[in-house]
Amino acid sequence: MTEQTPLPAGFSTAGFRCGIKNDAPKLDLALFVSDHPCTAAGVFTTNLVCGAPVKVSRDRLPRATARAVVINSGNSNAATGERGLKDARRMTALLAEQIGVSSEDVLVASTGVIGRFLPMEVLEAGIPAAAKEVAKSPESFLKAAQAMMTTDTFPKLATATVKIQGREIRISGACKGAAMIAPNMATMLCVIMTDAKLSVDATQTMLRNSVQDSFNCISVDGHESTSDSVVLLANGASGAEVASAEDQKAFQAALDEVAVKLATDIIRDAEGAHHFVELNVTGTRNRDEAFVIAKSIADSPLVKTAICGADPNWGRIISAAGYAGIPLLETDMTLVINGFLLYESGTPVAFDAAQVSKSLRDNRVVTIDLKLTHGSGKVRFWTCDLTKEYVELNADYTT
């Protein structure tokens, strides 16, 4: 499925093994390079403890002249102080030199262990070597996606096309997900490229819009990473400019499609998870209230273990809504799981527990619909179950 994800026009990529990861011959360096200057925007972790690459890239965005992104896996360069900042800037300079641009026009991201300094000698050699391998092929894109992975079990790529000014433009992205090789942190990194032409403002606005309903609507374990970064690069190589309201709407929809595909892939590949959970909270006063309720449910270990055990334990779901901090009454809530009505306007509904449990056991995808009576606010949120494998992956390791 992912083997043939094409790049937008004017972008080339590489996935390279430079030797940051000690274990196995794994790719650990990804390059994303544009032939032309790009408008670029980013959305980053709001964690006040954030990686050096987050600080460096955030300072450089948005901008109108971005040319490349360099990403390493195996070391997040987080909690590494001044030396970490110097190393992150050096990574961008190494790539800038190879492609003949200002280092300010190169962005950087890192994922992996926290609190260790980057092995710069490896990157000093690796980045120039990787730069020689960049190519415009789907194969190079796949390798770049693989080089971002930590314990992700599959590479995550997505692409969409849309007609703008009579021309077909393309949006393609790659991300890595919530997988930790202990003692690493879950870290989500994503690069999205397009050959459409966008203003800097539009790049930032449309990326924020897309992220709000995709990457900001997923939770594996509620622990916000130090390194989360989503970057959008638009190089205009298609010759089509996204300017009119109509074109912006069409582009936004295509960007949303790519972002949702990549974000939900992270949940599909969530550490130790047996179930992919789509949570629809509707009927709230506004979208924010739906979001807060959804996140409270998604982050409850009791809800997550119930899903793991195929237990239609609706009390855990409505009680997690109850402590979300949003004003509500029990009688305002109706709950449907996998199409089975379990709780209606505050009253338990008689249901066949064995049948609902079977549905939860037999389907990897679980749909939870919580309907309120307050208004037309709603959100779609994705999460996963909490399993013994998750605990194993994150506990059975010693630094």
Add this chain to the structure above:
Amino acid sequence: MTEQTPLPAGFSTAGFRCGIKNDAPKLDLALFVSDHPCTAAGVFTTNLVCGAPVKVSRDRLPRATARAVVINSGNSNAATGERGLKDARRMTALLAEQIGVSSEDVLVASTGVIGRFLPMEVLEAGIPAAAKEVAKSPESFLKAAQAMMTTDTFPKLATATVKIQGREIRISGACKGAAMIAPNMATMLCVIMTDAKLSVDATQTMLRNSVQDSFNCISVDGHESTSDSVVLLANGASGAEVASAEDQKAFQAALDEVAVKLATDIIRDAEGAHHFVELNVTGTRNRDEAFVIAKSIADSPLVKTAICGADPNWGRIISAAGYAGIPLLETDMTLVINGFLLYESGTPVAFDAAQVSKSLRDNRVVTIDLKLTHGSGKVRFWTCDLTKEYVELNADYTT
């Protein structure tokens, strides 16, 4: 240790099996009765989805004429609508009739499965039968504590004495903890009795003070129960009145001692836990900021699994502080685990990982000290690790 916890003067208790629990011959009904009218106060769950007994007891408190508390385990009478409220009130009437008081002077609490109606026929027979068994002995107190248990592995009792107006007064309490028999909710219930004489205001104020630094500073899994209730009854049977500032201070300290002992017993008995974690956050601008940071750390599944795995993964701890929502810089933080300095003023400290890991493996009690540089705010917070056993207990069950 707990077998000989004495009751304060003028209180009698009973633990009885009336048959709410289907499994095994377990006690499931606890009575706490005072010979004299008590000033009484309560602190309850803030979950908007709360049990019927919470609504009934909360409405009756604080008051100056309370006489008894009736508690059942095996069914939380939560999410049961109007019928649940009627049943909870009926439980108080049944006990009131036996002891010859107004039913308004009886409080009620329930713990167990959510969303099922109470088996009232069992309680109609059980409460009068149990009322005939109340006694002033430590044995009856132990049985009352046992009758509150769900999957708690040990009964939780505590007592303290303090001199007030030259007389020794006693404070004794029993609680049950964060143990779930699937599909039950973790539910914390606590009754504290004293033979001191207190005003209604003082009863409420001092209970709130104690709860803030004990029951409100523990977290097993961050899922706030529908049924949490802590009740303090003061019957004045000692003849000593807690009125002067000095006496209030002495009483508060003794009440704190009882509350902290009971609250930490809940963590000692937390479901599936291997480690008891004491988290000291100090040097914040105020107590609230310390609390928010501590809770963010305590509720992170990544922190909890690291402790389970004896992994000195300090990055998970400081990053959980980073997303707590309190303004801070990495350089403001210093972290010490079990006496080992791991992170100092934003810089990783070289340490012997094997030695720290051994300390985590060999000690059931883990101490985490996070020191900030903002002021003199601080909090002590207790939590536990997240283990495969926790997931098993809460997942490997089907309703």
